[in-house]
Amino acid sequence: MNSLVGIFTSLEEMKKNPRPINYVMGRDGIYEIRHNGVGFFSKKVTEEIEELERVEEGFTPSLPKIPLEILMEIIDAFKKAQPKEKVAQVFWNKQTKKHFVKYPHQKGDRYAVTFQRDVPENCILVLEMHSHPGDFAQFSPVDDRDEIATGLYGIVAGLHRERPKIRLRMSCNGYYKPLKLGEVFELGDYQCG
């Protein structure tokens, strides 16, 4: 890195070895602090900082994608549960290194489903999906409230269709971002509705 520029996680660190131009992480963002014989001059940074790496919002998986058969199995279970909502959880077994589906103990009706979020031993909860028995292929305000835990979530609606509507999203502690089906599932040439 350019020796004229320093990047620090605290003011204390910067003051040990200030450069002419310093970037310091503050509680509400990054500050540019210029140092000369007179003192330290600081401004909050609103533009891009070339010296820092580009970081983007989104999801980067640490596990293989979920096999398409699992998605098909879930859709089938959702169809059979109609007109009630149903929830499915996809886990990763750390020992067998395979995905599997579980339908937790649940109570569903037309508009909601309640269930216990238990994770079996040696497993990681990868994705939670539930059905919307109608054609409403959007996450509801109730879903927003229930899906705060950081992870992957999905809904399947329009179950009467040949290709039901599937929507996926990530939650980063309640900050939601839509994901494409192919970011989570191994799709091959499957195309969703």
Ligand SMILES: [Zn+2]
């Ligand atoms: Zn829902």
